[in-house]
Amino acid sequence: MTKKLIVIGAGMATGRMLETLVEAGAEYDITLINGEPRGNYNRIMLSPVLSGEKTYAEIITHDDAWYTEANITTRFGCFVDTVDRDAKTVKLHNGEVLPYDKLVFGTGSNPFMIPLPGHDLDGVIAYRDLEDTQRMMDLGPDHKCVVIGGGLLGLEAAAGMAARGVDVTVVHIMGHLMERQLDEAAGYLLRRALLDKGITVKCSANSSEILGEDGHVRALLLDDGTELPCDLLVMAVGIRPNVKLAQDAGLAVGKGIHVDDQMLTSDANILAVGECVEHDGAIFGLVAPLYDQAKVAAQTLMEQPAIFVQKELSTKLKVTGCDLFSAGDFADGEGREDIVFRDPARGVYRRLVIMDNMVIGAVMYGDTADSNWFFGLIRDKTDISDMRDTLIFGPAYQGGTPLDPLAAVAALPRDAEICGCNGICKGQIEDAIAAGASDLGAIKATTKASASCGTCTGLVEQVLAVTLGDDFIIPAAASMCGCTDMTHEDVRRMIKSQRLTSMPAVWQECGWKTPDGCPSCRPALNFYLLADWPLEYQDDPQSRFINERKHANIQKDGTYSVVPRMWGGITTPSELRAIADAADKYMVPTVKVTGGQRIDLLGVKGEDLPAIWSDLNAAGMVSGYAYSKGLRTVKTCVGTDHCRFGTQDSTGLGIKLEKTLHGAWTPHKLKLGVSGCPRNCAEATCKDIGIVCVDSGYQISIGGAAGMDVKETELLCQVPTEEDAILVIKAITQLYRENAKYLDRIYKWMAKVGLDWIKDRVAAERDALVERFELSQTIYRHDPWADHVQKQADRYQPLANLSLEAAE
Amino acid sequence: MTDWIDIAPLEDIPPRGARMIKTPLGCVAVFRTADDQVFALDNACPHKAGPLAEGIVHGTSVTCPLHNWVISLETGEAQGADEGRVATYPARVDGGRILLDRTFLQARSAA
Ligand code: SRM
Ligand SMILES: Cc1cc2nc3c(=O)[nH]c(=O)nc-3n(C[C@H](O)[C@H](O)[C@H](O)COP(=O)(O)OP(=O)(O)OC[C@H]3O[C@@H](n4cnc5c(N)ncnc54)[C@H](O)[C@@H]3O)c2cc1C
Ligand code: SF4
Numbered sequence A: 001m002t003k004k005l006i007v008i009g010a011g012m013a014t015g016r017m018l019e020t021l022v023e024a025g026a027e028y029d030i031t032l033i034n035g036e037p038r039g040n041y042n043r044i045m046l047s048p049v050l051s052g053e054k055t056y057a058e059i060i061t062h063d064d065a066w067y068t069e070a071n072i073t074t075r076f077g078c079f080v081d082t083v084d085r086d087a088k089t090v091k092l093h094n095g096e097v098l099p100y101d102k103l104v105f106g107t108g109s110n111p112f113m114i115p116l117p118g119h120d121l122d123g124v125i126a127y128r129d130l131e132d133t134q135r136m137m138d139l140g141p142d143h144k145c146v147v148i149g150g151g152l153l154g155l156e157a158a159a160g161m162a163a164r165g166v167d168v169t170v171v172h173i174m175g176h177l178m179e180r181q182l183d184e185a186a187g188y189l190l191r192r193a194l195l196d197k198g199i200t201v202k203c204s205a206n207s208s209e210i211l212g213e214d215g216h217v218r219a220l221l222l223d224d225g226t227e228l229p230c231d232l233l234v235m236a237v238g239i240r241p242n243v244k245l246a247q248d249a250g251l252a253v254g255k256g257i258h259v260d261d262q263m264l265t266s267d268a269n270i271l272a273v274g275e276c277v278e279h280d281g282a283i284f285g286l287v288a289p290l291y292d293q294a295k296v297a298a299q300t301l302m303e304q305p306a307i308f309v310q311k312e313l314s315t316k317l318k319v320t321g322c323d324l325f326s327a328g329d330f331a332d333g334e335g336r337e338d339i340v341f342r343d344p345a346r347g348v349y350r351r352l353v354i355m356d357n358m359v360i361g362a363v364m365y366g367d368t369a370d371s372n373w374f375f376g377l378i379r380d381k382t383d384i385s386d387m388r389d390t391l392i393f394g395p396a397y398q399g400g401t402p403l404d405p406l407a408a409v410a411a412l413p414r415d416a417e418i419c420g421c422n423g424i425c426k427g428q429i430e431d432a433i434a435a436g437a438s439d440l441g442a443i444k445a446t447t448k449a450s451a452s453c454g455t456c457t458g459l460v461e462q463v464l465a466v467t468l469g470d471d472f473i474i475p476a477a478a479s480m481c482g483c484t485d486m487t488h489e490d491v492r493r494m495i496k497s498q499r500l501t502s503m504p505a506v507w508q509e510c511g512w513k514t515p516d517g518c519p520s521c522r523p524a525l526n527f528y529l530l531a532d533w534p535l536e537y538q539d540d541p542q543s544r545f546i547n548e549r550k551h552a553n554i555q556k557d558g559t560y561s562v563v564p565r566m567w568g569g570i571t572t573p574s575e576l577r578a579i580a581d582a583a584d585k586y587m588v589p590t591v592k593v594t595g596g597q598r599i600d601l602l603g604v605k606g607e608d609l610p611a612i613w614s615d616l617n618a619a620g621m622v623s624g625y626a627y628s629k630g631l632r633t634v635k636t637c638v639g640t641d642h643c644r645f646g647t648q649d650s651t652g653l654g655i656k657l658e659k660t661l662h663g664a665w666t667p668h669k670l671k672l673g674v675s676g677c678p679r680n681c682a683e684a685t686c687k688d689i690g691i692v693c694v695d696s697g698y699q700i701s702i703g704g705a706a707g708m709d710v711k712e713t714e715l716l717c718q719v720p721t722e723e724d725a726i727l728v729i730k731a732i733t734q735l736y737r738e739n740a741k742y743l744d745r746i747y748k749w750m751a752k753v754g755l756d757w758i759k760d761r762v763a764a765e766r767d768a769l770v771e772r773f774e775l776s777q778t779i780y781r782h783d784p785w786a787d788h789v790q791k792q793a794d795r796y797q798p799l800a801n802l803s804l805e806a807a808e
Numbered sequence B: 001m002t003d004w005i006d007i008a009p010l011e012d013i014p015p016r017g018a019r020m021i022k023t024p025l026g027c028v029a030v031f032r033t034a035d036d037q038v039f040a041l042d043n044a045c046p047h048k049a050g051p052l053a054e055g056i057v058h059g060t061s062v063t064c065p066l067h068n069w070v071i072s073l074e075t076g077e078a079q080g081a082d083e084g085r086v087a088t089y090p091a092r093v094d095g096g097r098i099l100l101d102r103t104f105l106q107a108r109s110a111a
C-alpha cells in the first residue's frame, strides 16, 4: 500500500518540498494541511502586493489545478491541533483524525509581538500573511500608520503603505536602520531614501505604550513622552519559530524543532523544514536555506542520501528605489581589513571586508548591480590577491577607475549655498565661470564668493575644478585628516549647506575613506555637528577626548583632576569648607590654586569621580569645564566693589558672563577676563575675549592668548552698557562657534578671516547670532557632573571585578 | 577547552567605547567596536602605561589618551612608527553577553 505522508503547513518550504517529490514521482499518498485558508503562495512577494506592484493572483505558486494534477489532498483553512506519535495520527481542528506513515512539520514562525500595554487593541497587527497585508492595503490615503521595527519587514511594510499615500512613521529602537544587515553608513543612506519617500523615521526610539480609544489603537507613546497618532500599528520586530505543536507532541525542541542533516526530528518518522526548525544551533528567516532544506527533506523521504549544509546568506530589501545588499560577515575583527568606496554624487556606498585574501562580507547601497559577483566571491572563497587594488569597483572595472575626490562637489545641486557670507550658490559660480571667470580671483571679483571670511575658498576652487576640468588645478590645501581629502572648512560648509546632521551622513556625503573616522576627525565633526545643529544632533561622547567624555582632566598616572567653578573667581567660606572636606574624604593628594582663579583637586581616582562631584554639587558647586574645548574661566578683578580705581562692576559682569556662557562648546578653549579699569589686573588683554571697563562703558577686545603664543587682544568695539557688552560677547562667541576651524583659538581664526570681517558680522547680525547662541544653550547650559551622577555613575566603575575569581 | 566567563551585557559598553575590569594582577580593558566586536587587552599602554580603556576607539584600534599612540585591538601591537605591544585575551559576544576566556586569568596569575 502507498505510504501516507501528511504535511503540516503550506508554506514556502513545504511548497518546494512537494514540488521535488512530485517531480520525482515519489510514491506517497500526500495530504497537505494549512492553517491559512489557501494553498502555497510566495510569501516574500507580499511586499510588492502591498505596494501595488503585484496582485495576489500573481504570487500564488501552486493553484488548485496543480494539487489535483499532483494528486495531493488539501485541507486549507484548517489547523492541526495535536499529533499522536504512538498512534501515528494527527487531529485537525474540525475533529478529523488522519493517520500518517511520515509526517512533515512546516509550520513556519509566529511574528513576535512586544507585550506593550495595549498590544491587544484592535488595529495592532503583525506583518506575516495575506490578512495582514490586506489590513494595510485597506488603510487608504490620509490615514496614519506607525510601524515598530526598522528591519527588513518593517521597512517593506512602511514603504508599501507610503506608496499608497499612508502617512507612515517607523519607530526603531537601534541607532540605525537594519542594523543586523547594514553598517551605519548604509543605514544612513537608507534612512535618507525613506525620508525622500515621505516616511518619518525615528531611530533610538523606545516604545512604552500603545494608546487606544474604544478598543481601537489611537497612538503609540514613546518613553520620551512623544505621542505618535495612528489608525493602524504594525509590529515587525522579529519572528519566533512556531514550535508549539511539535513541543506538545514531545519532539526535541530548542529555539526551533531540532533536526539533523537529513531534516529528521527526534522521531524517525517525522521531518521538519522551514523557519520552524533549528539546525546545528541556527534558526532561519530567509528562504534560500529553506529551499535547500526542502530538497533534502524530499530526498530523505525518498530514501536517497542527502545532507543539508548551511551556506552564506545575502539580504536585499524589496523597496523600489532603495538598492541595498548585504552578505556574509561585515563586522570588524581580528585580521580583517576594510575596503570602502563612496561616491557621494550617486549616493553609492560599498564596503568589503577582507580576511586572508578572501572577501568575507559585503555591504552595498545605491548600486547593487555587482552584488551577485561579490556574493560569488564570498561563497566560493575566491582568492582576491590579484585584483585587490581594483576589487571594490566591481567586475567591470578590473582596469580600475580612480576614486574621484571631487564627486561630492560635482553632486551638489545648483542651489547649494557655497558662500554663506554672501549667499552665493553653486549655480551662480558656474554661471560666472561660463561668463569667463577662470580662477579664484575672478570668482571673487564677479560673485563675491569667498571674498569675505574665506572659509569656502576650498569649495569654490572645487567648483572651478569640476566645471573647468583639467584647465584648473586646485592649489594644495591640507585635508582634515587621512580619512578625507576635504579641508575642515569644506567639510563644515557641506554640513551646513547639505544639512548633514549625523556623523554617518558626513562620512558618506564627504567621501570618508575609513568606516568610522579617526581620533582627529571625530572630535572635530562632533563639535561641528553640535554647533550647527544643536537640536537635531546628539552629542557623541565616544567621539570626545577622555577629558570631555569624563568631565575631568586625566593625569599621567590615570587619575583625574577636579575643578569646580568659582564664578568670576568669587568663593565663600562654605564652598571652601566643602572643597576641604572633599579633599579629605577622597584623599586628594594635591590641592592647588590654578592660574584661572579657582581650586584644583588633583589625583582623584576615576571611580571616585561621581561621588566627589555629588558632594561638591551638594555644596552648590558645578563642573568648571577645566577640561573642555569650551568656556573655561572668566577671570575678574575686584572692580568698583572694593578698588579705588574701579570704573564698573567688573566682578559682577564676570560672574554674569560666566553664568551665561557656561556649558557652551567652542572650537578651542575660551577664556575671558574682565578688568575694572585700564590697569587691567585681570589680564583681560591676553584672553580670548577681554573686557576692560572704562568710565564711558566697556571696551571689548578679542584674540588674546598667553600660552604657546602670546598675543595681545585687538579692540572689537566699545559699548555703553553692561547689557550691550553681554550681547556682543554672546554674538562673538557664536560667530566663533559657527565659523572657526576646530582647535583654532580666536586669535588663529581672526588671523584667517580678519578683524574687520568679524566686526562687520557682529555689528550686522548681533541679535540673530545671540538668538542662535541661546538656542544652543537651552541644551548645553547645564552641569554635566549632576547629569553623570544621576544617569551614568556606574560607567565610572569597573565593568567587573574578577579579583576573587582568580583567587579561587 | 576554552572556559568562558560571563562578564556583563554587551550594552554596558557603548559602541566605540571601552570599560575596565579588575583582576588580581592589574586591569584589563574590554572594548566594543562600532559593529559590536569585543576585544580584551591589558589596560596599560606600552608607552607609559596610559589607560587604554579611556582612549578613542576607531575601526579596530584605540588611541591612547595620554600621548596618542594607536594600538591595534586585534594584536595589541602599537601602529605606525611606535613600537610596543600589550597582551590581548580571547573575548567574544554570545547572546548579547560579553564572555572572556577563564584561562587568561589563570595565565595572568601564573605569570
Ligand atoms: C590647572 C592649570 C595650571 C595651574 O595649576 O594653574 C592648567 C593646566 C593645564 N593646562 Fe593650562 N592650565 C591652567 C591655566 C592656563 C593658563 C592661564 C590662564 O588661563 O589664565 C594658560 C595661558 C593662557 C592661555 O590659555 O592663553 C594656559 C595655557 C595652556 C595651553 C596653551 C594654550 C594655547 O593656545 O597656547 C595648553 C595646551 C592646549 O590647550 O592645547 C594648556 C593645557 C593644560 C592642560 C589641560 C594639559 C593637558 O591637556 O592635560 C593642563 C591640565 C593639568 C591637569 O591635569 O589638570 N594650558 N593654561 C590652569 C587651570 C586654569 C583653570 O582654572 O581652568
Ligand atoms: C512580508 C514578508 C517579506 C519577506 N521577504 C523575504 C525576502 O525578501 N527574502 C527572503 O528570503 N525571505 C523573506 N521573507 C521570509 C520568508 O517569507 C520566510 O522565510 C518563509 O516564508 C518561511 O517559510 P516556511 O515554509 O518556513 O513558513 P511559512 O511560509 O510561514 O508557512 C507556514 C505555514 O504553516 C501554517 N501553519 C502553522 N501552524 C499550523 C498548524 N498547526 N496547522 C496547519 N497549518 C499550520 C501557517 O498558516 C503558514 O501558512 C519574508 C517574509 C514576509 C512575511
Ligand atoms: S604649563 Fe605645561 S606642565 Fe604646567 S600645567 Fe600647563 S601643560 Fe602642564
Ligand code: FES
Binding pocket: B045, B046, B047, B048, B049, B050, B064, B065, B066, B067, B068, B069
Ligand atoms: S602612555 Fe599611551 S601613548 Fe603614552
